[in-house]
Amino acid sequence: GENVEQHPSTLSVQEGDSAVIKCTYSDSASNYFPWYKQELGKGPQLIIDIRSNVGEKKDQRIAVTLNKTAKHFSLHITETQPEDSAVYFCAPHGNKLVFGAGTILRVKS
C-alpha cells in the first residue's frame, strides 16, 4: 500500500521564524499534493495544494514545493504567528488521499 511519512513530528519555533515540514510518499501515481491544517476540535482545513505539473506554489506566507522525482513535497511557512500553531497533515493523492501522521507546530510568542 501507499506509505506517507512526515518530518518532523513536532516543531517549535519562535514567532517570526520560518517553519518547514517535509512529506515523503511512495505511490508514484500520486499527482495531487495538498496540505491540511487541523486545530483542536476541528476538521482538517485545506491551506495549500499543488499538482504534479508544477514545482512550487505560494500563497502569502505559505508555500509548497514539490520534487516528484524524489517523491517528496514540503510546506514552508514564513513569519510564523501564534495562530499558526496546529497540527499539519500532508495527504498525497493517487486515487485517494493518504494522510501522513501529522506534525505538531508550536509557535512561541
Add this chain to the structure above:
Amino acid sequence: DAGVTQSPTHLIKTRGQQVTLRCSPKSGHDTVSWYQQALGQGPQFIFQYYEEEERQRGNFPDRFSGHQFPNYSSELNVNALLLGDSALYLCASSLLTSGRAGDTQYFGPGTRLTVL
C-alpha cells in the same frame, strides 16, 4: 456559502451497538468521502460515494457501510461497535465532475464517537 456539516457532534455508544452518522456536503459538491481519525493520528480513508454508489473503499471491514441520497448528503453506518471504533469521524466533500479539481476535498468538523 454553506460548508460541510456533520451531525451529531458527539456520540456515546456501547460495544455491540450500531451507529449512524450524517453529513451534508458543501453547496455544489456531488461526492462525499468518509474518514476515521484515531487520537494522535492522521485521517484514514473509509469510502467514497458518488451518484449514490460506493465508488471506492479503504481497508475497513464490512461493518462499515454507507449511503448517499439524491441530494448528495450521506450517512455512515457502523454495526457491532468495538472499543477500537472510538474516533473522530470526518466527512469530506468534493466535485468529481470538475475533472482534476475533483481531488480537492473540504472537510467537516467531524463527529466524535466514543464506544464504552
